[in-house]
Amino acid sequence: MSPASEGAPNSGSSERRHAALDGLMRAAQQGDRHAYHLLLQEVAQRMRRLIAARAPWLGQADIEDIVQDVLLSLHMARATWDPARPFMPWIAAIARNRLTDHARRYKRRQAFDQAASDLAEVFSTTPGQSHAEGVVNLMSVRSAMADLSPGERRAFELVRLRELSLAEAAQQSETTVGAIKVAVHRASRKLKRAINTGGEERK
Amino acid sequence: MKTDALIDSLARDAGPVRPLRSPLRRIWGWLAIALGFAGAMVWAIGPRPDLTERMLEARFLLEQGAALATAITAAMAALALTMPDAARIWRWLPVVPAVAWLGTLGLGCLRDWAQMGPEGLRLTPDPECLVYIALIGSLPLLALVLMLRRGAPLRPSWTLALAALAAAAIGNFALRLFHMQDAALMVLVWQVGAVALIAAIAALCGRAVLRWPGVPA
Numbered sequence A: 001m002s003p004a005s006e007g008a009p010n011s012g013s014s015e016r017r018h019a020a021l022d023g024l025m026r027a028a029q030q031g032d033r034h035a036y037h038l039l040l041q042e043v044a045q046r047m048r049r050l051i052a053a054r055a056p057w058l059g060q061a062d063i064e065d066i067v068q069d070v071l072l073s074l075h076m077a078r079a080t081w082d083p084a085r086p087f088m089p090w091i092a093a094i095a096r097n098r099l100t101d102h103a104r105r106y107k108r109r110q111a112f113d114q115a116a117s118d119l120a121e122v123f124s125t126t127p128g129q130s131h132a133e134g135v136v137n138l139m140s141v142r143s144a145m146a147d148l149s150p151g152e153r154r155a156f157e158l159v160r161l162r163e164l165s166l167a168e169a170a171q172q173s174e175t176t177v178g179a180i181k182v183a184v185h186r187a188s189r190k191l192k193r194a195i196n197t198g199g200e201e202r203k
Numbered sequence B: 001m002k003t004d005a006l007i008d009s010l011a012r013d014a015g016p017v018r019p020l021r022s023p024l025r026r027i028w029g030w031l032a033i034a035l036g037f038a039g040a041m042v043w044a045i046g047p048r049p050d051l052t053e054r055m056l057e058a059r060f061l062l063e064q065g066a067a068l069a070t071a072i073t074a075a076m077a078a079l080a081l082t083m084p085d086a087a088r089i090w091r092w093l094p095v096v097p098a099v100a101w102l103g104t105l106g107l108g109c110l111r112d113w114a115q116m117g118p119e120g121l122r123l124t125p126d127p128e129c130l131v132y133i134a135l136i137g138s139l140p141l142l143a144l145v146l147m148l149r150r151g152a153p154l155r156p157s158w159t160l161a162l163a164a165l166a167a168a169a170i171g172n173f174a175l176r177l178f179h180m181q182d183a184a185l186m187v188l189v190w191q192v193g194a195v196a197l198i199a200a201i202a203a204l205c206g207r208a209v210l211r212w213p214g215v216p217a
Helices: A014-029 A033-054 A060-076 A087-106 A109-124 A127-146 A150-161 A166-172 A177-202 B003-013 B023-045 B058-081 B095-121 B128-148 B156-178 B184-209
Strands: none
Touching: A014 A033, A014 A087, A033 A060, A033 A087, A033 B003, A060 A087, A060 B003, A127 A177, A150 A166, A150 A177, A166 A177, B023 B058, B023 B128, B023 B156, B058 B095, B058 B128, B058 B156, B095 B184, B128 B156, B128 B184, B156 B184
């Protein structure tokens, strides 16, 4: 039986799914393009799910950027995987490394660190669970953002998401530091309330 | 580019790859190149006239042994840092020989002081050490960087610093076979100092030399 046909990595127990990924990677190292294609798709899907769940403020394009970086890194480093060892810790180390690089770029270190520490867990949970989790997070934030006034949304985005200083944000929005402060405070309060309500409604 | 298109193109271009062997097995090839080049340089420059005497001296052997062990373990640690799932113990490997190296030279300073007084700790300029160490370390460093680039640049600054430490320690090992300087403080400052300086400069260049695809330095 060829390693690629050991079964879809999405089905069965977590050990079996992991073993299926080991088999795909082993086959990929031996030059099996079909197995490699399946493996890349699987890694892309898991990374996409993980990032959307942990960093819901990122746009689709940003998420795809990170996913693609992980795939390119996997591709570049594929000779460093020892077929005698499991695939999961290997790809998790690469993904953690790339997430850290992106965290620097997005200045949202904390959330990405969280994502990195959750990697092992997310890679071993069933796709349905973490996907649902990501969707709930994303929907809560989206609906909450819709309730903000344009000024509040902009202030929140500049100060909390892009981490500009109050003065920089005030300069960019052509307003005063005091006004930015108030807008960020109001936006945070509204978002918190909306997310809590959203979470409760869905329970 | 869409992710699906990227996956298609990566899968299309992927031929078979031979998995890299462990640092313990890859180190020997590098060591052969490094020691071969260092030996050739010593031969070209001409070994020191008292080399036979020195080879019988425990202190000299200990210092040289520690320098060589530092080179070998630093090179293995650098190789291990490019393997995503390598055990963490690899990266600490050079600590023991490096401490032993500094320790033997530190004790040497005390002995020189005890035997010769302040004269034993006289520090005079000896900048050519840096030049020789850099020269002899150049090819070993190049060879090691080529090996490292086959791996994953997970910690580029540390990796390149360890690689440069390995290469410069080989340079220092060879230097002492032709350079008549055995005063412990002089060796510590001008030779080990040069090795440390080279490793520090390499650390700054890490991200430019070892990087992931598609990411600017």
